[in-house]
Amino acid sequence: MARKWSLVIPFTLVMFLGLETLAAAETFNIKRTGARCADDPACLNRFHPAILPVITVKPGDTVIMETRDAFDGQVTRTSTAADVIPTFLGGPLNLNRVHPLTGPIGIAGAEPGDLLEVHIVDIIPPDFAYTINVPGFGFLRSEVPGPAILHWDIKGGVATSRDLPGVRIHAEPSMGTTGIALSVAKTEEVYQREHELALRGGFVLEPNPDDAVPASLCGPGKLFANRCLRTIPTRENAGNIDVKQLTPGGTLLIPVFVHGALFAAGDAHYAQGDGEISGTTMEMNTTLVVKFGLRKGEATQLGITTFQFERDNLARI
Numbered sequence: 533m534a535r536k537w538s539l540v541i542p543f544t545l546v547m548f549l550g551l552e553t554l555a556a557a558e559t560f561n562i563k564r565t566g567a568r569c570a571d572d573p574a575c576l577n578r579f580h581p582a583i584l585p586v587i588t589v590k591p592g593d594t595v596i597m598e599t600r601d602a603f604d605g606q607v608t609r610t611s612t613a614a615d616v617i618p619t620f621l622g623g624p625l626n627l628n629r630v631h632p633l634t635g636p637i638g639i640a641g642a643e644p645g646d647l648l649e650v651h652i653v654d655i656i657p658p659d660f661a662y663t664i665n666v667p668g669f670g671f672l673r674s675e676v677p678g679p680a681i682l683h684w685d686i687k688g689g690v691a692t693s694r695d696l697p698g699v700r701i702h703a704e705p706s707m708g709t710t711g712i713a714l715s716v717a718k719t720e721e722v723y724q725r726e727h728e729l730a731l732r733g734g735f736v737l738e739p740n741p742d743d744a745v746p747a748s749l750c751g752p753g754k755l756f757a758n759r760c761l762r763t764i765p766t767r768e769n770a771g772n773i774d775v776k777q778l779t780p781g782g783t784l785l786i787p788v789f790v791h792g793a794l795f796a797a798g799d800a801h802y803a804q805g806d807g808e809i810s811g812t813t814m815e816m817n818t819t820l821v822v823k824f825g826l827r828k829g830e831a832t833q834l835g836i837t838t839f840q841f842e843r844d845n846l847a848r849i
Contacts, residue, residue, distance in 0.1 A: 557592040562634055564598035564817070568605055569632035569745045575600065577632050578750045578760035579769065581713040581790045585638030588792065591826040594653065597634045599798040601815045602708060604629040607662050613679040616664040625666060628743035631709045631763040631772065635796030639824050642793040645832035648712065649825030650784040650795065655705035659686050661802040661816035670811025684802065684814055691802055691814065701803050706778045707820060708799035708808070709763055711771040715789040719759055722767055737762045770839040776804040782843040787831035797822070
């Protein structure tokens, strides 16, 4: 009898204290493999709900994910200004590879109408970042027409550049692109909205199968090639949000559109000002640590139709 109680009492206490989720919480790792996104089975550079998760976790679980820089490894310590001229102007920089994202990650139990919590536990910088001005890209494309590059060396939480002597930038890392999948219906709505804008002369990067990942779904001639959305704009599913306040300690909230949510992230920034007006900031690979939560039905109950974020303070945790 005593042996039976030794098993029952701890379980009863756990249930009473509401710790069953905590007790079951796990930590998962997603490693970056291959030289570029196309070589990595845990990478994508388009949004579509048909892209299957590489891993499924539970609310309360933590994922340590290695992510890629915005240009998918095309810019390095030895790159020059000539290397950041885009292919449409005769240079080598392939913008079709923007943004490589690690994922997707499925969240068990997530369904349309829920609100996904993405807690930013940590963003661990490497020892190198870069800032570039890509001709024809960004809000300053008519003001600063030529290519430019800054190489940043990172040490002890401070970044310095041989290209900008006397300047020291302290670490305030955030993720430029974090998002989930839209539903098929919402994908079509977004496509039509952006296509109409393109017809009116707006700056829109419409679906392009060239260098799309995964190529099996989004590549030339594949089933969803003309509906795999580019990662460039911010949308209802978050995406390329560039919110500088989402440093470690912040929480991104996204209304769920598909079962499992299908979260992906990349395009990390060592630091960022108010917006990304040149089209880039301090771009880097990184290790992102996130913990997922789920508010069941809250997006529907509160009428939340696009992403939000929250934090208790602005200090790095």
